[in-house]
Amino acid sequence: MSEIVLPEAQVDRDAVAGARIVLIVLDGLGGLPDPVTGLTELETARTPNLDALAAGASLGMLLPVQAGITPGSGPGHLSLFGYDPTRWMIGRGALSALGVGVDLEPGDVAARLNLATFDAGGRVTDRRAGRPDDEEASRVVRRVVEALVRPDGVRITLVHEKEHRVVLLLRGEGLGADLGDTDPLEPGRLPLPVEARSPSSERTAEVVADFLRQAGEILSDEPRANGFLARGWAAYERFPTMEERFGLRSTVIARYPMYRGVARLVGMTVAGVPESDEAALDLLERHWGGHDLYFLHFKDPDSRGHDGDFDGKVRAIEAVDALVPRVTALDPDVVIVTGDHSTPTRLKEHSWHHVPTLLWSAFGRPTADRFGESTCRLGDLGHFHGTDLVPLALAHAGRLVKYGA
């Protein structure tokens, strides 16, 4: 569970060639077996390309955080990047801010806002404002930005993320992020007051309460998106980068802002914003050779898991499988296929179960010609912690020198 520490001298920083590691994350990959077939979503999927990788790979079962702990997307990815998620906390707000390209500075406070619908009595009637499209949502956000009366000494930045999702960023002296969420979680209730949970966040609570009040007034004539709910407060702390820690110049290719956000947090550059999963591969091919680690994120398996759509998750996995030959055609040194957590369709939510993982390189110890929970739990890597993945990748890429004489 503890933070991995690679002695500085172990990372071979003089290696001439790039490491060419591809980290393919199928969000929410792990699943639970169908009661009739006994096969999970991944085991049900036809994945000839992943199976071919598995046949040359070391397999294992990855534990993202800790036994029994269901990871959010932030902790799940931090673990894959080699950062112990119980040491490196990160709020949704900061992830979202980084994801939409806001450059955070240490001390900045960020939150995730939801556009929401409030009735005349101030009660929340729709926590996502009827899921407005990007055009409507960004128009509403612009109205607030233009009409807002700014407080003294605090710079407020408001950025539309996607659909009902908005990022609030506060910059100034003496801000704190020890604030409660205002989302009452159930419709029909009043939003929770902005509560400072420690004295150092009291000033911030006042600023936020005033901001939310003003936003409600500015948007009072909007039919749906007439106010904000706030959650996921975070003060931004600078992370040591993957290059500083592991000598890995890394880049992210992800369609969704939050995953670019968590990648930027650890110093990855953003290779671009693909419009589709196929376009993600275009970006990989275009940027190939300029970095040591390429992080490709595919969201659909998790989304279909949340929907409880077993067949949909199967198809989402098969769709990623179809893209794998474009990765292997680039002649990478290491290919990792894993997930940031499990999202079993039976649960319709993230879960604590181990994530099937393959690590392909010229130095694998293959045990099966099929990629799935059943083969991974018997694989050469055993059951291992997520933070072991980067050191394993470095080793397989020949980027670690011997420890001790």
Added chain:
Amino acid sequence: MSEIVLPEAQVDRDAVAGARIVLIVLDGLGGLPDPVTGLTELETARTPNLDALAAGASLGMLLPVQAGITPGSGPGHLSLFGYDPTRWMIGRGALSALGVGVDLEPGDVAARLNLATFDAGGRVTDRRAGRPDDEEASRVVRRVVEALVRPDGVRITLVHEKEHRVVLLLRGEGLGADLGDTDPLEPGRLPLPVEARSPSSERTAEVVADFLRQAGEILSDEPRANGFLARGWAAYERFPTMEERFGLRSTVIARYPMYRGVARLVGMTVAGVPESDEAALDLLERHWGGHDLYFLHFKDPDSRGHDGDFDGKVRAIEAVDALVPRVTALDPDVVIVTGDHSTPTRLKEHSWHHVPTLLWSAFGRPTADRFGESTCRLGDLGHFHGTDLVPLALAHAGRLVKYGA
């Protein structure tokens, strides 16, 4: 290996319904294979009910303390309850005191006494006084209690536990438990002097030496039980309870005092004292619904292991198996079957080997329809630490919220 830390917010304390977790401990469950059949005691046993549970469960191999470490009953159980036994030390004395219902206070010092036989020269001739029955032993203990001249400032409590086993409890200011055992371990030797191993325990050593001397004088006319040996010194430190740490209102159903003792240590209530294993199930049924976690302890597999009786241990396991339908009939959310350690009959002692473990719930990842070492070592839980069991049980019972956004 490190103490699990569940952030306070992660335990869902608002869950309305009880978690209904049943923890079935077959003491000393793990074994070694018979040289002829290649099957362990558990694998030899006919266990249709445990096998049926296994067919829907996640299986794994549990490490109670640390690789190579043979746990006593205290550490073995603390690990199962989620308490790192290398952090939470507990002497046999305190366990015994709690087991016989003595309410300990922080600072109390307790020891396990053995009634023993001493010859005229003060040498130990029988370390267990010929294993007196409870009637003889409690009569002898009463003689000491009545005749003892009490020291100033220290309250001495003496409670008969079972057969030759007695608990000594000291309460007062400035006591210490850093004392050596007096048991010479081999008959024919003088008892060891009461040795203070640090200055803070010197006063206590004097009190104990005087107590043992007085007890010998009071009992000098007894034919067998004419003195005490002392071991397992412990100063009682209050443990945070399982309810405080995990939100689990827990209760113990165990025939033997020591297991009730270790359970009380972590805040379990005592559901009652069953006269038989069948009566333990009566108690479970009677108390069903009032708690979140029910700890059922079955001693016989360990006892037969100590006897070196392979077939006897097989039958003891089968006897517990026969009770399992009464557990599942209660419709629990989670059923765990494990041991506090292995007691292979070939060793006639506790051992360091992993303990086969099944965790049944609606969210298992089953891999076999048989419960045994061979199936558990290939199970979905892999090889895991005992302190992971409670977080896993909480997760499977839907009692943990997501970690991070």
